[in-house]
Amino acid sequence: MKLSGETSRNGRFQRQPNRFTDRLDSPEPGRYRLYASYACPWAQRVLIVRKLLGLEDLLDVTIVDPIRDEKGWRIPDGDPEYLSELYHASDPGYTGRYTVPCVWDTQDKRIVTNDFPQITLDLEMSWGTSPNLYPERLRPDIDIMNDRLYHGLNNAVYEAGFARDQQAYEEAVARVFSTLDFLEVRLAESEYLFDTLTDSDVRLYTTLARFDAVYYAHFKCSVRRLIDYPALWAYARRLYAIPAFRETTVFDQIKRHYYITQTNINPTRIVPVGPEIDWSL
Template identity: 50%
Template sequence: MTEGSDTAAKNNPGSYVTGGQEFVRDTKYIDTRITADGRDGYPVEAGRYRLVAARACPWANRTLIVRRLLGLEDAISLGLCGPTHDADSWTFDLDPGGVDPVLGIPRIKDAYEKRIPGYPKGITVPAIVDIPSGAVVTNDFPQITIDFELEWTAFHRDGAPQLYPEHLRDEIDEVNRGVYTEVNNGVYRCGFAGSQDAYEKAYARLFTKLDELSARLSTRRYLVGDTITEADVRLFTTLARFDAVYHGHFKTNRSKLSEMPVLWAYARDLFQTPGFGDTTDFVQIKQHYYIVHTDVNPTGIVPVGPDLTNWLTPHHREELGGRPFGDGTPPPPPRPDEVVPAQNWVPTA
């Protein structure tokens, strides 16, 4: 994170909490799709599109995991925004001069404006940009990963896993609905609650679902079937942020993840699987939440803890069976320019 991005976040902060109200997420995204047949005007084409993400964001982290598991790095380039942003836009402050080297812009908002001048909604990541036009194609994050899995198959690596197999899609969709409403978005309904009542209701719903998921995962290694699927990707990115951010910052403090034995072992199993932990940047995660959400954390102080070394401890989930990648294989190591800095990861010594 650069000093400039920190200053911008403090000088022009966004507003996330509405007094007296529960948090309601705006889920109306740009739903144009990139498909094999190009029916929306954007056909699958290697090198044409750039995924703009931020390691801090759980919704964007999903796309980083799926892109890596499927081996789409050569087909879809990656632009990474810094961990903090102001009320206006996510910015490319990690790049030299604060400008994305491919798109030539300092803010992802510029690509939104290219697509929809005067874009009236929030500037979000992940977003996929059409490089020739410089315009955002879509920011519909739930659909982006599904389309990576189903529409980009011509560019999947050899040994790519089936993350959304046809015979399990109905069950995956059902699990995902509950995980999204109660967990992925549930932590935000706690953290951005504008009243005690709204917070307590969100808190109860969150931990009710986490207890249900613990029961489900007590006898099975993965959420659906015996391999990693889209469902596991979606739950993981929230669990990875739970102790580092949500337990304190969002007041989801009945239990730490590390105090929920089944979910903690499940999360460590995934974290230690190529594609999951190696896309997780704990420093950026903490900087994002504690600096950006000034109406939740007015001081902007980023906590030093928690201890992260326990993410690498044995999980013993392999005793439940299952094959992480099914008939496929693990992805190769991350590209050198996409490796999470060692100092932002889990201390190994």
Template identity: 50%
Template sequence: MAERPEHSKGGVYSRKGEEFDRDTRYIATRVKRTVDDGEDAVPVEPDRYRLIAARACPWANRTIIVRRLLGLEDAISLGLPGPTHDADSWTFDLDPGEVDPVLGIHRLKDAYLKRDPHYSRGITVPALVDVTTGAVVTNDYAQMTLDFSTEWTEHHRPGAPDLYPEGLREEIDEVMARIYHDVNNGVYRCGFAGSQEAYEAAYLRLFEALDWLEDRLTLQRYLVGDSITEADVRLFTTLVRFDAVYHGHFKCNRSKLTEMPVLWAYARDLFQTPGFGDTIDFEQIKRHYYLVHTDLNPNQIVPKGPDPVAWLSPHHREELDGSPFGEGTPPGQVRNGERSPNPVELA
């Protein structure tokens, strides 16, 4: 089958031989504390960059969580596109006049074209935009959060956790690699499979990985070490969307998250930790997937359930060794203007 580019919420993908294939050719410019001559990087500078990150997108959700956990709100501003987009661009539907108040644009695509007038790849979130030029600096979401942890340390809040501790990086990287290939991207490989064979291969690989995670987390509170790391952030954004979207919409239906007792308790533990659940908007998540993916849901019917209040039920994970922030402290209240319009609350 010929390669056919299409838009997915993580960017552009293609089907090669009926198997989902994500385009990972991101703008790789980094934001670093020290920039060497000739390096594709720009300097860390507070108030210079604006993070554009839709709540609906799991890849963007990571950056919102990490920014909040580290207390980078004063250094990096946040722009929030609406939950839906067309084939052309994410848009700032939620802002007054549907224009981002800092960048002054309606379409995120305009910031990509400022960077490269001939830019032809996916208009993806998250994107870090240079406010002084209006141009995208990078959309490399995986490197972006690692740089938030390692290059922006002078601007972290007091008590910020070390999400990428040097002594654990090799293990964190190994765990994150499997989570990305088999879980984060695995649900998409199920949902956008172009053949029964491709779907079943992706399905088996996904649930083998979830079973591995269930075993790994039975006796330890977090994926690596005794406190939250980048690995937990990356797994959480898929788990929190699992029952609301991936189980039905992407046909990942061997088990619901609520039927995997260890992972369900682990996910609730994170959800109830400041910096995680307070970034989540289930209504925006569902509207994105069920309205944008018209090839999977042509009638654009958005399901009413599941009831998100279950995320607030007791998890008992605090009985295991470890604490979320190690020797640090939780972040404070969510900033005005950054609160989810649809928070999960007990009746």
């Protein structure tokens, strides 16, 4: 992983900006292809929304190999062999990481977007509205919630895991658990984060699904497990019972990806056995 450029002088992880930020404002069958990994929480968001909205025929998908080497994501039986080739075809001077999710335009032969926070919103606003995951009446609240989830949880677990400094690590972990505490209270009274299933639930779910399997040990977010939060754990299992969530949650690939690929954190590449967790309701 080329993370060196993403560590600040005080040991904090600072994610690279997204290079491709065009919008997906009109679906065209056969034109766009999503590149995703089952391991990646940002990519799983798009896989879930694609299935929830029934966009399988409008947005083709390629799932990359979960084990990434120094050349980046490999495309099984792919043409091209590596995702990097699509990045360089789109921008020959590209020097960042080759990230999923990204959407490739098969007609213009370029990456339209790797702007992960915007991809699901574009699909929800312009590609499919049943169920309505981004209803207009809730948009300002969903935006605030998504921001809170990103800084307090989705990205904070990475800030904890990739910290190179004790204080930076402890500050990120504190944010993770104060956010989980806030969510526990909220979800004790409500089935979803709002009065209906929304984009925010998708964003929360993909981090919760990885929490006990990876973030607790590998990223050292070890104060409490997800299963120690009764309301959050029940909520996570309720979402897992929905096919779009369950069918895109591949625990084996999640674990192998983080433990084998992130050798800066796990140089032995040993994948832990367990934890044994029953996700059924």
